[in-house]
Amino acid sequence: MIHKEGYPYVFAPALLGGLLFGAGKKRLGLACLSLSMLNAFFFRNPDRQGILNPDYLLSPADGKVVKVDVEKRPEWWDEPLYRVGIFMRLWDVHVNRSPVQGRVINTIYLKGEKKPVFSDSAFQRNEKQVYLIERDDGVPVWVVQVAGLVARRIKSFVLPGDELVAGDIIGLIKFSSRVEVFFPAVNAEILVKEGHKVLAGETPIARLPQRR
Incomplete structure (x- = not known):
């Protein structure tokens, strides 16, 4: 397809x-x-069948994990956030998917440069699209599409208020780039390491138990 x-x-x-x-x-x-x-x-768009367990966060992109760390972003969240960065190569599927089931709270497009996305500085300087998705239990998850040297256009397919199932398509980046996902680090268990290959909507990248 x-x-x-x-x-x-x-x-x-x-x-x-x-x-x-x-x-x-x-x-x-x-x-x-x-x-x-x-x-x-x-531009292929294969069907994907991921884990339906709501405790798991699925990869938002196909590609290779290039970054796993913990960051503080007080403009987003008071607590530390896990960050998982995924580099999409030219031969990877470039459709991006929601890592969780929940509701789109906000989408923000930020203009920027189109530098190579291999370095961490690309996240700060490059053009990007930010999605804030609130999981059904209220846990926030941020997905960030980062344009690169080859990637020339970010496409978003969702709007605030849209309800999503884990694995639903949220956007696409044309011709190679990087996707970052952020989520609260407290009680989270990371399931991938740098160098791991992942598939959007299928590969679990973290386990974050539902809030009761």
């Missing part, structure tokens, strides 16, 4: 390739068809 955001990138070069083939320009036609196939691979 191809995400609808990829339709122009898939069908336009395919149509052009067909026209070029018909005009006898086979090499150019083949190049366009190859580009269409590459774009179809990039």
Whole structure:
């Protein structure tokens, strides 16, 4: 399945390739068809079946875990927050998903630079989209899409007030980038380490028991 955001990138070069083939320009036609196939691979949107246990936080992105630490962000939350950073390579699925079941409280788009996302400074300086999702028990979870050197557009598909199930699609970043997820560190158990490969909507990255 191809995400609808990829339709122009898939069908336009395919149509052009067909026209070029018909005009006898086979090499150019083949190049366009190859580009269409590459774009179809990039914008693929596979079905995902994650753990339904509400105590678990699922990965919001496909890719490689590049950061696991604890931070203080008083502008967000009074208590320490776990931070898990995931780098999405060009060949990874770039559809991003909600790590929890809950309600979208806020979405904020922040303009910024388009520097390489390998360093931690990219989180502070680069263009980003922030989602605040409140789990059903009131626990806040922040998902941050960070644009990079290649990534040129962040797409958000949810609005404040939307109800989500863990694994629901919330956005997409075109052509490689990084996604960060923040959640309260108290009582949380991290289930991944730096270097681990994860799948959006499937891989549990942490366990945070429901508040009773």
